[in-house]
Amino acid sequence: MDRRVFLAGTGITSGLAALGWNVAPLGAEGLVAARRYQVGSATVHVLSDGFISIGPEMLSGVTPEEFATLLDNAHIATDAHPSAVNAFLVEIGDRKILVDAGTGEIFGPTLGKLPSVMNALGFDPAAIDTVVFTHLHGDHIGGTVSQAGNPYLNATLRVASADIDFWTSEEIQAQAPDAFKAAFDLARSALDGFGERIEPFGAEETAIAPGLSTMALPGHTVGHTGLMLESDGDVLLIAADIIHVPAVQLAMPAVTIGFDTDQDLARETRVKTMDMVAADRIMMGGSHISLPGLGYLETAGDGYRWTAARHQYG
Ligand SMILES: [Zn+2]
Numbered sequence: 001m002d003r004r005v006f007l008a009g010t011g012i013t014s015g016l017a018a019l020g021w022n023v024a025p026l027g028a029e030g031l032v033a034a035r036r037y038q039v040g041s042a043t044v045h046v047l048s049d050g051f052i053s054i055g056p057e058m059l060s061g062v063t064p065e066e067f068a069t070l071l072d073n074a075h076i077a078t079d080a081h082p083s084a085v086n087a088f089l090v091e092i093g094d095r096k097i098l099v100d101a102g103t104g105e106i107f108g109p110t111l112g113k114l115p116s117v118m119n120a121l122g123f124d125p126a127a128i129d130t131v132v133f134t135h136l137h138g139d140h141i142g143g144t145v146s147q148a149g150n151p152y153l154n155a156t157l158r159v160a161s162a163d164i165d166f167w168t169s170e171e172i173q174a175q176a177p178d179a180f181k182a183a184f185d186l187a188r189s190a191l192d193g194f195g196e197r198i199e200p201f202g203a204e205e206t207a208i209a210p211g212l213s214t215m216a217l218p219g220h221t222v223g224h225t226g227l228m229l230e231s232d233g234d235v236l237l238i239a240a241d242i243i244h245v246p247a248v249q250l251a252m253p254a255v256t257i258g259f260d261t262d263q264d265l266a267r268e269t270r271v272k273t274m275d276m277v278a279a280d281r282i283m284m285g286g287s288h289i290s291l292p293g294l295g296y297l298e299t300a301g302d303g304y305r306w307t308a309a310r311h312q313y314g
Pocket residue numbers: 137139140241287288
């Protein structure tokens with residue numbers, strides 16, 4: 001296989017070890033970190049699972065000095081970027097579609113908040129009819145691999161067949177750097193948790209629910225997929241992991257992260273997608289963009305400016 005696929009595997013092991021642990025405790029316990037938006041006649045809940053600290057050693061294409069300056073520009077007074085981890089719950093008619101499932105119990109104390117957030121909002125996991133995995137990374141699937149088992153008892157899982165093929169391949173796992181090998185086992189466990197209730201999709205646009213369809217955004221993983229929601233003239237692209245470190249990658253979109261399976265394609269897809277969002281003036285959501293997690297992009301200099309979505313009162 002292409003060596004570049006695991007280019008990032010070398011040299012970031014220490015970063016991986018730090019991921020999720022090199023963090024301060026989340027304050028304000030009990031705060032329900034979520035936002036609700038109407039998109040046409042659909043309702044989109046952005047549900048926070050917490051945050052993950054990402055340091056410059058995880059990134060390619062930015063110096064530690066540039067990284068520090070960009071965090072300072074964004075008024076982030078820590079050495080590592082506190083990147084949000086969000087899931088999205090989309091209600092369309094009586095359908096309840098959960099887009100990604102948070103980290104579950106596999107990361108540190110700043111994460112794993114999704115179950116309590118859903119509980120506080122009155123969402124029973126058993127009432128979710130569809131779970132979509134934008135890709136098979138731990139921060140998106142961990143919530144289905146808890147000690148108690150997969151809580152989404154009645155949901156059909158929709159996920160790209162390309163990601164299933166990649167993350168269940170023993171051949172690819174054997175060639176992966178040690179730091180990545182466990183990720184393959186986790187992906188298999190998450191898929192096993194849905195048993196026969198898995199309906200994979202290909203790279204072509206695929207309907208998940210009325211007005212909600214897939215958009216292939218390959219690079220971060222081979223099957224990384226966004227979701228386009230169109231309802232009564234409103235449009236939202238849930239662009240998943242198109243960006244991980246907004247304070248850095250908005251200004252420097254060429255910067256990639258160690259988890260990108262194909263760094264070049266991830267960069268190309270990021271720029272193409274963000275250019276489209278900016279040109280079409282549509283709303284975008286990101287898995288790693290701080291609450292409200294939805295907003296708008298404009299091109300600015302060599303990068304982009306993010307405007308968070310206005311709070312919807314009432
Ligand atoms: Zn992610």
